[in-house]
Amino acid sequence: MLKHNMDQVEEEICKACERSGRSRDLVTLIAVSKTKPVEVLQEAYNLGVRVFGENKVQELSEKSEALPDDIHWHMIGHLQTNKVKYIIDKVDLIHSVDSFRLAETIEREAAKRNLTANILIEVNVAGEESKFGIKPEETLDFVYKLSELPHICVKGLMTIAPFVENQEENRPIFARLRKLSVDIERKNIHNTTMGILSMGMTNDYQTAIEEGATMIRVGTGIFGARDVYPGQTNVR
Numbered sequence: 001m002l003k004h005n006m007d008q009v010e011e012e013i014c015k016a017c018e019r020s021g022r023s024r025d026l027v028t029l030i031a032v033s034k035t036k037p038v039e040v041l042q043e044a045y046n047l048g049v050r051v052f053g054e055n056k057v058q059e060l061s062e063k064s065e066a067l068p069d070d071i072h073w074h075m076i077g078h079l080q081t082n083k084v085k086y087i088i089d090k091v092d093l094i095h096s097v098d099s100f101r102l103a104e105t106i107e108r109e110a111a112k113r114n115l116t117a118n119i120l121i122e123v124n125v126a127g128e129e130s131k132f133g134i135k136p137e138e139t140l141d142f143v144y145k146l147s148e149l150p151h152i153c154v155k156g157l158m159t160i161a162p163f164v165e166n167q168e169e170n171r172p173i174f175a176r177l178r179k180l181s182v183d184i185e186r187k188n189i190h191n192t193t194m195g196i197l198s199m200g201m202t203n204d205y206q207t208a209i210e211e212g213a214t215m216i217r218v219g220t221g222i223f224g225a226r227d228v229y230p231g232q233t234n235v236r
C-alpha cells in the first residue's frame, strides 16, 4: 500500500511540475509520518524516503533515535519554547517559527551547541483564527528582527492552507505566500534567503507546486489515515 501511495504521489508531483514548467528536482517531498509507528517509517525508508516531517518533539526524538542516521528530520508543527532544546540538534529545518520569543530560544540553544539553526517563518496567509503564524503584513519586519540573530538562518516561508474540497480555492493563498517571499528576497536581508516555500499538503499539493512550492508536506496521501494516540480522539 505504501509503495502504491508513494508512486501515485510521485506521479502527481511530476504532472504538476510539467504543467507549470518546473523541474521535478525543485520540489522536495516531505513524508509526514506523525502518529505512525517506527516500523512504518522503516518501510518507507526501505522504499527510498529520506525526508520525514513530524509535529511533536518527543515523537520526533524517539523516531530519530530508532531510525538510520541518514534521515533528514523536519519539525513541521507548533514548537513550544521549552522543548526547543530536545530537537535543535536533530532537525534539518524548523518550519514553524511564529514568534520572536521562539526565535530567541532557538538562537540561544543553537549558540550553546555552536550550530546554526535553519528555519522557516510560518505565515498565516489565510488569516484563520485557529492557525498559528505571523500575519503576512508583519512578516517583513519579523524577518528583519530574526536577521539579527547570528545562529539562525532564515531559509524561507511556510504556510498551512485551509482544508477545502477543491484545492483551486487555495491557489490565491499559495500565490500570496510566493509573492511575499519574492518581495522579501528583493530586500537582500542579512542571514536571510527565501529559497524555500513550504506549502501544500495531501489535499492541495498539486496546486501548491503550480504556484511555486519547493517543499510539500504529505501525510495521509502517503501513509493513509492518521493513527490515533492512546487516549486521544482528535488526530489533527
Ligand SMILES: *Cc1c(COP(=O)(O)O)cnc(C)c1O
Pocket (backbone or CB within 6 Å): 032, 034, 055, 076, 077, 160, 201, 202, 203, 217, 218, 219, 220, 221
Ligand atoms: C499533518 C501535517 C501535514 C500533512 O497533512 P496531510 O493532510 O495528512 O498531508 C502537513 N503539514 C503540517 C504542518 C501538518 O501538521
